[in-house]
Amino acid sequence: MDVRVLVGANTKRLRRLKGWSQEELAHQSGLHRTYVSGVERGVRNPTVTVLAELAKALDASPGEFFKEPS
Template identity: 45%
Template sequence: MDNQNLKIFGKIIAFLRKNRGWSQEDLASRANLHRTYIGSIERGEQNISLKNIIRLTEAFDISLADLFSYWDYI
């Protein structure tokens, strides 16, 4: 992913997290990831692996297709 795509992906993750009323710590705990890693994803600084994308979709209880369906709206 290029930097712009990383930033869009991060905005999607932040949107979904905030929409649920979760802190970065809440999401990190649910996805079994570190809070600072969540922050770097949301800022578009992290080229996240598919394994960790799946962890996030499981934490949000959504499919990969649902996650990427937000792409055009962010």
């Protein structure tokens, strides 16, 4: 699986665990909603600092974005 798609699926999974909209995750992480949408669709290529911002907002460790689907 393309790593961007994997990161996107895990971002959506972690966001839904929080019960947040993409808008809310964008607000909490200081990113633009369309960027969050692109990450979740696997069409963005986030850097590690962006992952760290998303992880902090989601109370997760950045490593969780690379969890293989069970």
